[in-house]
Amino acid sequence: MAGVVRIITKQPDTGAVDGFVHAEASDTWHTEQPNYNFDGAVNVPLVDDHAALRVSGFFERDAGYFWRTYCTNPATAGVNCYPATTNPSLVTTIKDQGATDNYGGSLAITVKASDALTITPRFLYQKSIYNGFPLADAPQGGGPAGFPAPAVLGPLPPITPSDFTQGRFFNTQEGGSDQWSLATVTAKYDTGIGRLISSTSYFSRDVFERENMSEWVWQTFLAPGVPLPGTMSEQKKYDNFVQEVRFASEFSGPWQFVTGAYFSDLHGSLPWAGQYPNSDMPGFAAAFPYPASLDPTDSNNIFAETYYTSIREQALFSETSYQFTSNLKGTVGLRLYDIDTTAGGDQHGAGAGGGPPLVDPDETVTARGVNPKGELQYQINHADMVYGLIAKGFRPGGLVPSVPESVCGIYISEINPNLTANDLRRYNSDSLWNYEVGAKTGWLDNRLTVNGSAFYIKWDNIQQWVPLPCGFQYRANAGAAVSKGFELEVHSRPAEGLDLTLGVGYNDARITASSDNSPQKVGDRLLQVPDWTADAAVAYTVPLSSAHNLVGTLDYGYVGSSISANNDPFDPRVRPSYEIVDARVALKWGQQELALVGKNLTNTHANLGDNRSIVAETIGRPRIVTNQPETFGVEFRSNF
Numbered sequence: 001m002a003g004v005v006r007i008i009t010k011q012p013d014t015g016a017v018d019g020f021v022h023a024e025a026s027d028t029w030h031t032e033q034p035n036y037n038f039d040g041a042v043n044v045p046l047v048d049d050h051a052a053l054r055v056s057g058f059f060e061r062d063a064g065y066f067w068r069t070y071c072t073n074p075a076t077a078g079v080n081c082y083p084a085t086t087n088p089s090l091v092t093t094i095k096d097q098g099a100t101d102n103y104g105g106s107l108a109i110t111v112k113a114s115d116a117l118t119i120t121p122r123f124l125y126q127k128s129i130y131n132g133f134p135l136a137d138a139p140q141g142g143g144p145a146g147f148p149a150p151a152v153l154g155p156l157p158p159i160t161p162s163d164f165t166q167g168r169f170f171n172t173q174e175g176g177s178d179q180w181s182l183a184t185v186t187a188k189y190d191t192g193i194g195r196l197i198s199s200t201s202y203f204s205r206d207v208f209e210r211e212n213m214s215e216w217v218w219q220t221f222l223a224p225g226v227p228l229p230g231t232m233s234e235q236k237k238y239d240n241f242v243q244e245v246r247f248a249s250e251f252s253g254p255w256q257f258v259t260g261a262y263f264s265d266l267h268g269s270l271p272w273a274g275q276y277p278n279s280d281m282p283g284f285a286a287a288f289p290y291p292a293s294l295d296p297t298d299s300n301n302i303f304a305e306t307y308y309t310s311i312r313e314q315a316l317f318s319e320t321s322y323q324f325t326s327n328l329k330g331t332v333g334l335r336l337y338d339i340d341t342t343a344g345g346d347q348h349g350a351g352a353g354g355g356p357p358l359v360d361p362d363e364t365v366t367a368r369g370v371n372p373k374g375e376l377q378y379q380i381n382h383a384d385m386v387y388g389l390i391a392k393g394f395r396p397g398g399l400v401p402s403v404p405e406s407v408c409g410i411y412i413s414e415i416n417p418n419l420t421a422n423d424l425r426r427y428n429s430d431s432l433w434n435y436e437v438g439a440k441t442g443w444l445d446n447r448l449t450v451n452g453s454a455f456y457i458k459w460d461n462i463q464q465w466v467p468l469p470c471g472f473q474y475r476a477n478a479g480a481a482v483s484k485g486f487e488l489e490v491h492s493r494p495a496e497g498l499d500l501t502l503g504v505g506y507n508d509a510r511i512t513a514s515s516d517n518s519p520q521k522v523g524d525r526l527l528q529v530p531d532w533t534a535d536a537a538v539a540y541t542v543p544l545s546s547a548h549n550l551v552g553t554l555d556y557g558y559v560g561s562s563i564s565a566n567n568d569p570f571d572p573r574v575r576p577s578y579e580i581v582d583a584r585v586a587l588k589w590g591q592q593e594l595a596l597v598g599k600n601l602t603n604t605h606a607n608l609g610d611n612r613s614i615v616a617e618t619i620g621r622p623r624i625v626t627n628q629p630e631t632f633g634v635e636f637r638s639n640f
Contacts, residue, residue, distance in 0.1 A: 011120060012052035012110035014045050019640055026633020029603055030164050031063035032095045035633065050112045057105030064099035064132060065629055066164050070171045077169035078218060078227040097132035097166065116190040127179035133211075135611050135623040136161030160576055161605045161626040169214045170229035176209030194249040200242070207236040207271075211614040213279065216471075217302060219619055221350065222287055230281035232303060232615045237275070238268025246317075254323035262317065267310040272465075272475070273343070273401050276305040276614075284350070293354030303352055303615075307345030307360070307401050314338045319373070327380070333373040341365050343399035351471065351616075353406035360402050360425065367396035367429045383442030383449075394431040395463055400475050401425075408470040414570065415466075416516050423517060424474040432459040448492045457483040457509075464518060464527065466569050471616025478518035481526055483509035497541040505533045519569040527565035527572065528609070534558040548589045555582040559606075566612045567622065578606035580627070591639040596632075603630035 019042035026035045039058035046053055069091040071081035081090045104126030111119045138161060184201040210233045218227040246260025269275040278301045285291070285299035295301040319333035344362035352358055373391040380386065403412065405421035412419050438453030464478040485507035492500045509526035520527075539553040557580045564573040581602050586595035608625040610617075617623070 009106070009108070009122075010041075010043075010054065012054040012108050013043050014047075014049050014052040014110065014112065016043075016045065017640075018043050020637060021640075022635065022637045024597070024633055024635035026597065026599075026631050028063055028065055028631040029629040030065040030067075033061075033063040033099065035060075035062050035631070037061065046109075052110050054108045054110075055105070058103065060100075060102040062100045062102070062628075064096040064134075066097040066132060066134065066136070066166055068094045068097045068132065068166045068168060070094075070168045074170055074229070077214075078223075081169075082167070091167075092171070093165075094171075098130060098134040099132070100128055100130040102126065102128045118188045120184075120186045122182075122184045122186075124182045125180070127177065129175075129177045131173065131175045132166075133174055133611075133623075134626065134628075135166070136164060136605070136626050137166050138610075138622045138624050139163075139620065160607055161624045164629075168212055169218070169227050170212075172212045172214060172229055172231050174209075174211050174231070176207065178205075178207045180205040193251060194247055196247050197245070199244045201240075203240040203242075205236070205238060207234075207274075209234050209614060213281075213302065213615040215618045215621070216613075216615050217281060217284070220616075221284075225287055228281050228283050228287065230279065230284075230302065232276065232279040234274045234276055234614045236269055236271050238266065238270050238309075240264065240266040255320070256322075257318065257320040259318040260316075262313070262315040264311070264313040266312075267308070269307060270309050273307040273309060273345070274305075275307065276303055276347075278304045279349070288350065290354075293350055295349045295354060296356065297348065301349040303347070303349040305345065305347040305352075305401060307343065307347075309341065309343040309399070311339065311341045311396070311398070313396075327378055329377045329379070331373070331375040331377070335371040337367070337369060337371070337394075339367040339396040341367075341396060341398040345401060347401060347404070351407070353404045358402060358404055360399075363399055363426075365397050365399060365426060367394075369394065369429075369431075383446055384440070386439045387437070389434070389436040389438075391434050392431060393434065394429055397426065397428040397463075398475070399426055400473075403468065403470075403472045403474055408468050408472050411468045411470055415519050419517055424476070427463055427475040428461055428477050430459065430461040430463045430477065432457050447494070448490075450488075450490050452486065452488045454486040455484065459483060462511075462526075464520065465565055466518060467565075467567050467612060469568065469617075471613070473612070476518040477515055478520050479511055479515040479522075480513040481509060481511050483507060483526065483529070485509075497543075499537075499539040499541075501535070501537040503533075503535045507531060507533075525563050527563050530560040530562040530577070532558070532560035532577075544587075548587065551584075551586045551588060553584045556580070564610050566610045567617050573610055573622070575607045575609060578604050580604055580606070593637045595635050595637075597635055599631040599633075600627065600629060605629065 019040065021040040023038050024036065028035060037058065037060035041054065041056035043052060043054045071077040072090060072092045076090065106122065106124040108120060108122035113119060180203065182201060182203045187198045189196045210231050213230050213232045214227055217230060243263045244260060246258060248258045249256045278298055280298065280300045281302055282300060284302065285294055288294065315335055315337040317335040319331060321329055321331040323329050342362055342364040344360050346357040346359045348357040371392045371394060375387060375389045377385060377387040402425050403421045412421060434455060434457050436453055436455040440451045442449050459481045462478045462481055464476050465473055466476045467473040485505065487505040488503065490502045494500065507529055508531065509529045511520050511522055511524045514521050536556045537553065539551065542550045544550055559578055561577045562575045564575050580600055583598040583601060584595055586593050606627045608627060611623040611625050613623065
């Protein structure tokens with residue numbers, strides 16, 4: 001399971017006015033416009049030692065490095081103009097596709113109501129607007145349609161994006177927006193023997209995206225007839241209220257504890273079950289040869305879905321530590337949880353099989369249990385420590401929209417002939433036990449640090465998305481797996497001004513028991529998990545004067561191959577390994593810094609995964625999520 005990154009923001013300070021401003025401009029390969037961003041923050045004391053305000057904001061523009069071509073004359077689409085056409089007399093090219101504007105900010109106020117009580121309300125907001133998606137087409141063969149299924153049966157060779165042109169029949173603009181806000185209030189009360197903390201938050205997110213569906217509809221419903229222009233939209237809109245209260249002791253003796261209660265109410269159209277408004281394609285009903293499969297409420301509708309989910313979680317938690325000796329510390333913890341998930345909705349349209357809507361009545365599934373944890377930590381000296389950890393984790397079960405059997409039955413039976421679409425709506429909780437040992441050590445007066453850990457994870461009832469070639473997907477419990485490996489980190493300062501870092505990780509994660517509703521077999525690699533990862537960095541500081549330093553850094557990152565989980569469960573696609581090299585040279589003086597920046601210096605086009613389409617993948621033309629190409633820029637930062 002992936003880890004969680006906790007971001008701790010800088011809090012308002014009643015001591016003094018301070019802040020920073022930062023600006024950056026850069027140019028990326030295969031773009032027509034520059035990238036630029038501006039951000040800054042200011043801290044202002046309001047009442048001496050009692051209140052302060054901190055405000056931050058940013059604006060960022062990332063240029064699009066994709067081009068989109070379409071048939072100049074729509075009447076030639078599918079006749080003598082195809083997505084793979086390069087004849088400039090037949091196609092028109094639009095550049096700067098996938099360009100994104102990001103902006104937002106935060107406002108926080110700290111109020112020291114008394115020596116013991118501090119209250120901090122905070123509000124954060126961010127919005128992104130994008131004209132297209134950063135997805136590379138990966139055609140798998142030639143032919144009359146420009147994107148036929150490959151002629152070779154069996155697993156496909158690894159796909160690496162190389163062509164940054166998105167070929168389409170019609171001039172249909174993709175893209176969307178993603179905005180979220182987070183309001184929090186944190187109160188801390190010092191009791192003299194510990195701190196009582198209340199954390200209240202309300203998170204709201206709204207994502208709206210539009211995707212071209214012309215080629216897929218033509219392949220699926222209209223070929224060899226005339227293609228028609230059209231798009232499909234998806235909206236993911238949900239809110240989450242969270243309240244947590246905890247007490248953290250500050251005793252003078254060897255015994256300490258943290259205990260508290262947690263409540264969460266998440267509801268709306270979640271990322272795995274968004275809302276799809278009617279995707280009308282004018283002329284579809286007249287061109288479709290099977291009228292009985294049309295949506296009776298809207299004959300030109302390809303697909304629509306309304307599906308809402310509510311997840312209510314209550315939990316009690318406690319963690320106790322005891323300092324047995326000045327070197328040995330033990331910790332045990334428990335979390336008791338109770339989670340109810342309710343979901344329901346309907347779908348209709350030709351893509352859902354036509355006819356009356358497919359209705360999922362509201363249904364509730366419950367997860368209850370206990371997660372324990374135990375840890376021993378031995379501090380050899382001030383620089384060296386070893387530890388051992390045993391902990392249990394879980395994810396609750398839930399519900400997803402039903403898979404239309406009339407459309408996807410052939411693929412469901414290929415997984416298991418006894419499965420029905422109704423079997424695929426529910427999935428159960430999964431859980432794991434993590435066994436870990438590690439050490440953190442310092443050498444040569446801490447000029448060399450070596451940290452490492454080894455882990456063994458036993459994962460049961462794995463939740464795994466299973467995307468079907470018909471465009472629908474469900475969440476399966478894919479049996480059991482074992483994940484085992486290690487991580488090693490070395491940091492050294494061998495000479496004045498020279499800083500070296502090296503890290504390596506290995507993870508062998510494989511299925512150990514299969515299940516009836518998943519295509520994964522015993523011995524298969526877990527999806528989305530690279531085997532090897534590595535990173536290295538060199539930083540060197542050269543004093544130019546008593547007030548000026550020149551700092552150069554070179555960063556290298558390696559991610560091993562992995563198996564994509566996004567589109568083909570029968571022949572999963574390999575995501576090849578990739579390497580990224582970045583560099584930076586900065587002149588620093590006082591509180592200022594001016595730097596030249598180079599990102600992805602080798603212009604690597606990595607396969608980060610084949611995209612799960614809003615519509616369905618066009619046969620023979622996967623869309624690959626890739627990274628930003630080679631970029632060079634300059635940035636300036638000033639603190640005050």
